[in-house]
Amino acid sequence: MLDVPVHCNLLWTSQDAARHCPRGDIKLAFCPVCGFITNLVFDSVRLEYAQRYENSLFYSPRFQDYARSQAARLIQRYDLHGKDIIEIGCGHI
Numbered sequence: 818m819l820d821v822p823v824h825c826n827l828l829w830t831s832q833d834a835a836r837h838c839p840r841g842d843i844k845l846a847f848c849p850v851c852g853f854i855t856n857l858v859f860d861s862v863r864l865e866y867a868q869r870y871e872n873s874l875f876y877s878p879r880f881q882d883y884a885r886s887q888a889a890r891l892i893q894r895y896d897l898h899g900k901d902i903i904e905i906g907c908g909h910i
Contacts, residue, residue, distance in 0.1 A: 818843040819842050820841075820842065821840060821843060822838050822840055823839045823841045823863045823864060824838065824839070824864070824865070826871050827865070827869055827871070839863045839864075839865065841858070841859075841863050842858045843856050844856060844857045844858045845857070888902050
């Protein structure tokens, strides 16, 4: 894929700014041994993590269902009844 937006979580101030957002290419490679997939032409210089970056999934009903199902699975599998479970992931800086 060529010339695709490099961010999906930036809140743009205008339609024009969104249309002229930073773009890059995607060339995926797959390792059949470990299953790792990577973008061979990834360019971190194009990334812009700033105040307007919004990665929160808290308000997504689908993500809330996913998080609940994961917590329920962990509770059952590891007998975590009455314990706190937190999700730690990369995202908002």
